[in-house]
Amino acid sequence: MAKSQAYHHGDLRRALLDAALKLITEQGVDKFTLRETARAAGVSHNAPYRHFPSRSHLLGELAVEGHGMLREQLLKAIEASDGTPLEKLLAIGVGYAEFAMQRPAMFRVMFSSEAARDESAALQMERGKTFGMLELELAHCVTAGVLSCESTSDAALAGWAAMHGISFLFIDGGMQDRPLTGGRSTKQIARMVLETLVFGLRQNGTTISAQPETTKPLRKAKK
Amino acid sequence: MAKSQAYHHGDLRRALLDAALKLITEQGVDKFTLRETARAAGVSHNAPYRHFPSRSHLLGELAVEGHGMLREQLLKAIEASDGTPLEKLLAIGVGYAEFAMQRPAMFRVMFSSEAARDESAALQMERGKTFGMLELELAHCVTAGVLSCESTSDAALAGWAAMHGISFLFIDGGMQDRPLTGGRSTKQIARMVLETLVFGLRQNGTTISAQPETTKPLRKAKK
DNA sequence: AGGCTATGTTGCTGATGTCAACATTAGTGC
DNA sequence: GCACTAATGTTGACATCAGCAACATAGCCT
Numbered sequence: 001m002a003k004s005q006a007y008h009h010g011d012l013r014r015a016l017l018d019a020a021l022k023l024i025t026e027q028g029v030d031k032f033t034l035r036e037t038a039r040a041a042g043v044s045h046n047a048p049y050r051h052f053p054s055r056s057h058l059l060g061e062l063a064v065e066g067h068g069m070l071r072e073q074l075l076k077a078i079e080a081s082d083g084t085p086l087e088k089l090l091a092i093g094v095g096y097a098e099f100a101m102q103r104p105a106m107f108r109v110m111f112s113s114e115a116a117r118d119e120s121a122a123l124q125m126e127r128g129k130t131f132g133m134l135e136l137e138l139a140h141c142v143t144a145g146v147l148s149c150e151s152t153s154d155a156a157l158a159g160w161a162a163m164h165g166i167s168f169l170f171i172d173g174g175m176q177d178r179p180l181t182g183g184r185s186t187k188q189i190a191r192m193v194l195e196t197l198v199f200g201l202r203q204n205g206t207t208i209s210a211q212p213e214t215t216k217p218l219r220k221a222k223k
Numbered sequence: 224m225a226k227s228q229a230y231h232h233g234d235l236r237r238a239l240l241d242a243a244l245k246l247i248t249e250q251g252v253d254k255f256t257l258r259e260t261a262r263a264a265g266v267s268h269n270a271p272y273r274h275f276p277s278r279s280h281l282l283g284e285l286a287v288e289g290h291g292m293l294r295e296q297l298l299k300a301i302e303a304s305d306g307t308p309l310e311k312l313l314a315i316g317v318g319y320a321e322f323a324m325q326r327p328a329m330f331r332v333m334f335s336s337e338a339a340r341d342e343s344a345a346l347q348m349e350r351g352k353t354f355g356m357l358e359l360e361l362a363h364c365v366t367a368g369v370l371s372c373e374s375t376s377d378a379a380l381a382g383w384a385a386m387h388g389i390s391f392l393f394i395d396g397g398m399q400d401r402p403l404t405g406g407r408s409t410k411q412i413a414r415m416v417l418e419t420l421v422f423g424l425r426q427n428g429t430t431i432s433a434q435p436e437t438t439k440p441l442r443k444a445k446k
Numbered sequence: 447a448g449g450c451t452a453t454g455t456t457g458c459t460g461a462t463g464t465c466a467a468c469a470t471t472a473g474t475g476c
Numbered sequence: 477g478c479a480c481t482a483a484t485g486t487t488g489a490c491a492t493c494a495g496c497a498a499c500a501t502a503g504c505c506t
Contacts, residue, residue: 197420
């Protein structure tokens with residue numbers, strides 16, 4: 001198994017992805033360079049081109065793998081919960097934010113525009129899978145009678161947005177310091193946001209006027 | 224006033240920022256390059272260094288200006304609302320997402336890690352100002368009795384996260400196609416998310432168990 | 447054995463961020 | 477008016493990067 005420093009590497013593709021992940025994790029996305037990655041894998045600066053057509057393709061593949069890692073972690077979080085539908089749902093949300101905090105560079109890659117350039121279809125699919133997990137668990141909550149909503153899809157989207165947003169706010173350094181967190185952990189903040197979503201902000205009796213015409217009041221001839 | 228093609232530019236600093244903004248807006252952040260920016264401003268490739276110590280500093284300044292633009296737009300959105308506290312609040316949220324959609328590249332710069340590298344204090348301040356607007360308007364809702372929450376700060380954070388998240392999901396192409404949107408506009412989606420937050424998902428009677436001990440159950444000697 | 451193809455390598459080009467040295471201009475005190 | 481100085485731009489250079497082309501090696505198939 002001693003990878004005899006042969007001309008052929010064995011599994012350079014895998015090695016490159018690993019090296020790239022390591023570089024990105026340890027030194028940020030900026031440090032990711034095809035050449036640096038090749039160096040880390042112990043091959044010449046052009047070897048990566050035998051496995052990835054371009055830098056963004058490699059990044060894209062990495063992003064796809066990241067989504068896989070995320071889902072694995074979410075599944076573990078679900079298992080670690082107390083098993084009630086609502087706690088499972090919250091575990092997904094909190095797990096999402098925790099993943100972002102634990103692997104900020106990877107998380108950023110997963111949603112970077114460069115990674116999306118050449119792997120947008122695959123990434124779309126990956127995001128869809130994750131969203132599916134979320135929506136399913138939310139539907140279970142509705143079935144179990146603990147939550148209610150008009151559209152599980154919309155509700156799941158709202159939840160996703162909330163966790164996606166808090167994740168980025170965290171890793172962008174928007175707030176790992178005191179002002180808003182009050183000493184609470186990421187996990188606690190994420191959970192607080194989710195609970196706010198679940199309980200809502202409405203004072204008894206509050207209603208919202210029918211979607212007002214804020215854009216263009218020139219709806220005359222139309223229809 | 225005819226800017227006589229003099230050796231000195233007059234206000235190169237401003238011109239560089241404008242050129243950079245234009246490049247980024249029109250051709251994406253990737254296209255932003257000190258040299259390209261200098262070219263667009265009609266100066267040599269090293270002139271920018273007389274005004275910005277590095278590429279990331281320029282980007283950072285641009286990000287700061289972006290936050291200013293965002294707040295201006297939010298103020299306009301508030302004015303354009305029907306004036307009730309709740310509609311003002313919703314206008315802020317929806318306006319945030321709309322800004323992100325209208326200026327995706329700028330929005331990305333505003334939260335990019337590179338811009339944060341050298342201007343993190345200034346950016347922190349900018350984000351704080353925006354958050355302040357949100358929290359104040361939310362407090363007005365509470366005062367007016369249309370919303371209720373334990374902590375306006377937490378509630379505002381939840382709202383910010385939701386809108387920040389939906390904004391990034393939109394501009395990252397996570398969903399400008401049909402599946403989730405169902406043909407609705409950005410504005411409608413953003414509003415739906417906000418309304419979900421306001422109304423909550425709770426079925427009457429749902430409670431959440433006291434924050435479970437998911438992290439470390441080793442809380443013995445402590446107090 | 448002979449040849450084909452996948453995989454790696456060396457060398458190149460055009461572009462970039464940044465440094466150093468030089469050039470020009472705008473104010474300043476006289 | 478006029479020299480001096482700091483501010484502002486310019487030219488030239490270096491190391492690095494992504495990507496292209498041409499070449500080298502090794503595994504595999506017949």
